[in-house]
Amino acid sequence: MRSILLAGGAVAALVSGAAHAQMSDGVIKIGMLSDRSGIYADINGEGSAIAARLAAEEFGNAINGTPIEIIVGDHQNKADIAANLARQWIDTERVDVVADVPNSAAALAVQVITRDKKRLFLMSGPGSTDLTGKECSPYGFHWTWDNHAVASATARALVEQGRKSWYFVTADYAFGHSLEAEATGTVKQLGGTVTGGVRHPLGTSDFSSFLLQAQASGAEVVAFANAGGDTINAVKQASEFGLPQGGQTMAGLLLNVNDVHALGLEISQGLMLANSFYWDMTDETRAWSKRFEERTGRKPSMNQAGVYSSVRHYLKAVQEIGTDDADKVAARMRSLPVNDMMMKDVRIADNGRVMNHMYLLQVKTPAETQYPWDYFKVLQDIPGDRAYIDPQKSGCPLVK
Amino acid sequence: MVTLFGIPAQALFGQLLLGLINGSFYALLSLGLAVIFGMLNVINFAHGAFYMVGAFTAWLMLQHLGIGYWPALLLAPLVVGLLGIVLEKTMLSRLYKLDHLYGLLLTFGVALMLEGGFRHWFGVSGMPYPIPAELRGGQNLGFMFLPNYRGWVVIASLVVCLGTWYAIERTRLGAYLRAATENPVLVQAFGINVPVMVTATYGFGVALAGLAGVLAAPIYQVNPLMGSNLIVIVFAVVVIGGMGSILGAIVTGLGLGLLEGLTKVVYPEASSIVVFVIMAIVLLIKPAGLFGRER
Numbered sequence: 268m269r270s271i272l273l274a275g276g277a278v279a280a281l282v283s284g285a286a287h288a289q290m291s292d293g294v295i296k297i298g299m300l301s302d303r304s305g306i307y308a309d310i311n312g313e314g315s316a317i318a319a320r321l322a323a324e325e326f327g328n329a330i331n332g333t334p335i336e337i338i339v340g341d342h343q344n345k346a347d348i349a350a351n352l353a354r355q356w357i358d359t360e361r362v363d364v365v366a367d368v369p370n371s372a373a374a375l376a377v378q379v380i381t382r383d384k385k386r387l388f389l390m391s392g393p394g395s396t397d398l399t400g401k402e403c404s405p406y407g408f409h410w411t412w413d414n415h416a417v418a419s420a421t422a423r424a425l426v427e428q429g430r431k432s433w434y435f436v437t438a439d440y441a442f443g444h445s446l447e448a449e450a451t452g453t454v455k456q457l458g459g460t461v462t463g464g465v466r467h468p469l470g471t472s473d474f475s476s477f478l479l480q481a482q483a484s485g486a487e488v489v490a491f492a493n494a495g496g497d498t499i500n501a502v503k504q505a506s507e508f509g510l511p512q513g514g515q516t517m518a519g520l521l522l523n524v525n526d527v528h529a530l531g532l533e534i535s536q537g538l539m540l541a542n543s544f545y546w547d548m549t550d551e552t553r554a555w556s557k558r559f560e561e562r563t564g565r566k567p568s569m570n571q572a573g574v575y576s577s578v579r580h581y582l583k584a585v586q587e588i589g590t591d592d593a594d595k596v597a598a599r600m601r602s603l604p605v606n607d608m609m610m611k612d613v614r615i616a617d618n619g620r621v622m623n624h625m626y627l628l629q630v631k632t633p634a635e636t637q638y639p640w641d642y643f644k645v646l647q648d649i650p651g652d653r654a655y656i657d658p659q660k661s662g663c664p665l666v667k
Numbered sequence: 668m669v670t671l672f673g674i675p676a677q678a679l680f681g682q683l684l685l686g687l688i689n690g691s692f693y694a695l696l697s698l699g700l701a702v703i704f705g706m707l708n709v710i711n712f713a714h715g716a717f718y719m720v721g722a723f724t725a726w727l728m729l730q731h732l733g734i735g736y737w738p739a740l741l742l743a744p745l746v747v748g749l750l751g752i753v754l755e756k757t758m759l760s761r762l763y764k765l766d767h768l769y770g771l772l773l774t775f776g777v778a779l780m781l782e783g784g785f786r787h788w789f790g791v792s793g794m795p796y797p798i799p800a801e802l803r804g805g806q807n808l809g810f811m812f813l814p815n816y817r818g819w820v821v822i823a824s825l826v827v828c829l830g831t832w833y834a835i836e837r838t839r840l841g842a843y844l845r846a847a848t849e850n851p852v853l854v855q856a857f858g859i860n861v862p863v864m865v866t867a868t869y870g871f872g873v874a875l876a877g878l879a880g881v882l883a884a885p886i887y888q889v890n891p892l893m894g895s896n897l898i899v900i901v902f903a904v905v906v907i908g909g910m911g912s913i914l915g916a917i918v919t920g921l922g923l924g925l926l927e928g929l930t931k932v933v934y935p936e937a938s939s940i941v942v943f944v945i946m947a948i949v950l951l952i953k954p955a956g957l958f959g960r961e962r
Contacts, residue, residue, distance in 0.1 A: 304783075306892075309792045439936055468939040472887050472896050475685045476931040476938075479811055483678065499793060499888050507798070507814045507886070509805060529792035529888060565790075 289590050290333040291363065297323070297578060298362040300352060300377065301392075303341035306470075306495035307369040310523045310568040311392045313339075315367045317562045318571045321555070322579040330586045338362070342373045349373035353380045363591050364389060364581055367574050371395035371442050378407050385593045387600075389581060391573030394442055394521065396449075396656060399620040403663035406597055407619045411573030412543050414442070416625050416654045418449035418492070418520045420541035424627050424647065425488055426457040430516050434486035435464035436477050436501055438493035443469075446492040446520045462486045467497070474501045478508050482515070490518040498522060499529050506534045523568045527630055527642045538630045541654075543623050544569035544609050545643050551608035566640045576609045577621075613651060618663035622651030681811035682928040688817045690924020691824035692879055696897065697904040697916040698828055699875035702835070705911035706848050706868040709759060709770040714901065715894030716778035717873040721747045721880025723785060726794050726889040736799040740881050747877025752870040759869065760862070778894070785891035793888030820882050827878065828917045835913055844868060903946045909959020919957060 299316045302308055316339045323335045338360070342349035349368065356362035357380070365381055368374045369392025381388040382404035390398060390407065394414040398407060422433075433454050437443040443466070451461055463484050465477045478501070481489045489510060491501045498519050505517055519526070522540040546556035546566045555575070559567045567575075584599040585591050605613040605621060613623045627647035636642065658666050696718060703711045724743040728734035734742065754777060762769045798816045805814040835841035847854040847861045855861045880893075887893055904923055908915030923942050930941045949957060 304786065304791075306791060308786070309790045465935050467935060470896060471939070472893065473685075473689055475688070475817075476682050476928060477935065479681050479685065480678070482812070496791070496793065496888065496890065496892070503795070503888065504886070507805075507816070509812050509814070525790075525792050529795065531795040531797075533797070534795065 298356045299339045301367045311369040314571045315574040318575040319578045346372040346376040350376040389577035392570040399618040400662040403618045410577040419453040422450040422453040426459045430487045431459040434484045439466040532633045536632045542569045544572040555608040616658035625649045625654040686925040686928020690921035694920025695824040695879040696901040699872040701916035703872035712775040713778040715898030716781040717876040718880040719894035721877030722884040722889045725881045744874040744877040748870040748874030751873030755869040793890030796884040798885040909956025912958040915958025
């Protein structure tokens, strides 16, 4: 039965391949694979799909007469569901490119499938540096940020301010461990010390006992190596237990504008974070964010802006070379600098890492904020070459 | 430094006190579940969702009507209780003749719909709810810093728990209720309106969840998923205490909170499963739960 199906699929592929020599199967199909209902649904989710649509609309939803179609799927933060959906999309729904995919475990699973099946993969949301390291792919492009960029930028800034002793509150899974390791590396390299740490299960609602231990440690910085709801609850309860009032600095190693919005400035003021996008930086970012907000009712996260940037760059490459052949598009995407409202002349390294700038941000005080979503001060602009791991040292076999 | 079991006494006292705070939430939520199961024989899976609705009601009142924390403490549980009464009248009451499983499935479906709806309207990051001005700040107890608000939560939930226990076990109304669960036909024959009592009980049970939601709002984010994070543990508490046992729910709620606090000092990674380990052991040794009666 299976072989009959496969044979049928092969015949269908041959027929459709012959019919459209340039654009395969008469449509450019983008599969937006995201967490649409869990902890990342606000920073990616439907907002990411809308960001992709905004990119497609700039091309009139078609390239050289071939329509652009965007489909969405929910991976529920499960790597197996992500892998199954990606496989099904590519095999039976002729998806040309999979985009978004927050959650490193899900992204690593999709990276394997897109590499095997030679389909492009645009990531804006997963943090693992393995995606451009030992698990890199000629078809995988890592946009927006990674664990090294966000954790080390924040760690460097704080240590340079003289906040040298650190305590980690870490989510007990691969992502949290990796964030902690990246920050620890930077802290120690700059002469700081790590006085201790505690690991909490993913999805913890009560952090009080961990915070009590952090308080007792006397460390100058209490760093939260977690994300989403975990970070929000941890920061909120740290303020309740008086950690900032006691002179300890709180650092969120991965914070988004949505997290700050959810916390409110009263509690989040003064927090340092690194993001590759903030809506209120230039006229271009403001204009695009306004378009985004009209559809979603909120400002975009860096992940959502990154989805727009990645999908737009992909479509631009397809438009320039007039085909959606994965190898040719991937080559063109690498040779073409990324230029849009978020990035200016950004190169893509051979390991698939998009070498965009990171910005060191600080959350404003309630007195400093002037209008809705006016949350950050930009303290520092960190060029991609400094923000990311040197592609030569990434461990990716594609880098020569 | 003084140590107990190899743990600095300071850390131990701190964690035990925190455990007591978490235990108060468990107690308050499992109390509602126990009351509903005891009187209606319904396994109320929507309990976590009602807890979430309670928190959201308080938040919506503050945002849109300017109603502060203290009035919300009374009003939000009322709203949630009314919602529960509507659910009981229109849907749940049709299922009493059938197996427990149907009530469970209905309430589970209601929970999913409530959560899905709130997630759709408010997103998953949650909304901030400020601590009321009267309860900001905290006390330095020597061994730890106790935020005033958390102290208030312990007192409030203890009062409510003991009050409920007293009302059901020691008053005439409670006696009617207990009698009605034993033999509804006979109690009805004495001229007591059993269906109304059952409806009111369900309303009261979910109102307790709503109250817990309001109490939780300033500590946690007001978040559509806040109920489902907690409900599984609360079910374990009820199972350990004995389904339907009021006192069991209160005592095990507090006890397991303490135990969880202790685990967070000794081996934090296990803190999310310790309750379930206890549940497995209790089920093996005493299947009806610590305070339950075999039926």
